[in-house]
Amino acid sequence: MPSHVEFESTPYTRVRRPTPQIVATLFGKVRLWRVGYRPTHRTGEPTLFPVALQLGLAAGATPAIAERAAYYQSEAGATQRRTRQRLRDEHGLRWGIKKLREVVARVADGMAAARHDVQVQNILRLLEQAWVGTGPHKPVLSVGRDGISFGLPVRGGTVFEVATAGTVTVMNRRGRRLGTVYLAHTPESKQGTMSRNLTRLVTAVLQAWERPLPRLCYVTDAGDNESAYYATVLRPMRHPRTGDRLDGVRVVDYYHASERL
Known part of the structure; x- marks a missing residue:
């Protein structure tokens, strides 16, 4: 790993020792060892973990389980208690309400930028189907x-x-x-x-x-x-x-x- 990297125009310096992170997946929790980088000039930015960025982790969850949790929560009649129960029964994850809300919010924020264009295309597709x-x-x-x-x-x-x-x-x-x-x-x-x-x-x-x-x-x-x-x-x-x-x-x-x- 290089001693120094640059991300979004900010220089970072590598932390000496790797640190573990417990990551939620579709099949339970795994321990991920990460090499961190702190801002070289102490700008107040959080420590950067390149491997987490490359894996697309959201609030300590893989994209697959984050998508699944958001889907469970968006279903008609879903409650936070029921979503947490499904995550526990089907994926072995014991999430609190704070964790669930954080993951769902990350998914929602990530989808927001594309939502309008996708909705327009869906309606146009339905109109074409109706027209013919x-x-x-x-x-x-x-x-x-x-x-x-x-x-x-x-x-x-x-x-x-x-x-x-x-x-x-x-x-x-x-x-x-x-x-x-x-x-x-x-x-x-x-x-x-x-x-x-x-x-x-x-x-x-x-x-x-x-x-x-x-x-x-x-x-x-x-x-x-x-x-x-x-x-x-x-x-x-x-x-x-x-x-x-x-x-x-x-x-x-x-x-x-x-x-x-």
Whole structure:
């Protein structure tokens, strides 16, 4: 191993003795011996372990087990307790909540940069599938969003904000759902992040779709944020390439509406 290396324009000096790290894998834990490098000029940067970077370790976990843990946690109905139980039963790993959250957060951060482009491509693929299909109807591009109605406490429990989830769904010519792309964001006043990302996604799809437009619709309940998004964003929206006004249909969820009548 060289005595000195440079990483991201910062010089590092090799530590004399290797140090062990316990690494989580698909088949349990292994001990990895690492040679570390500290910043030569004590810039405050953490010790660098080249082998860990080359292996793609995230919070002491291999990419394979990190992906598996994130998948377990993202499944419908999953809880942190159930995810930890599956990791213990199927992989021999006894993770605490802090460890699980750290690994899942690393996976989420790593996927964030590519998420938008992948979602756009998925929707375009579904639209193409719907377009070439047979049936009596036009394909449908349906946008939806909703909030967690009970709210979540933030700022020490003194302020309640609502988390939000969004969907972009493609229906084929027979009215059957071909697939859905999902968005979700943590509690935020007026849900601005969701509005920006959902608008960005819909705009990118319309920009890239070169065939005649599918039928456009917006399906929600009549909550404040959902109604405001339709009134201020979707209703006045114009086609990003042609500038033509977009004609869409708003659908208010019958069950939510009937509960309030």
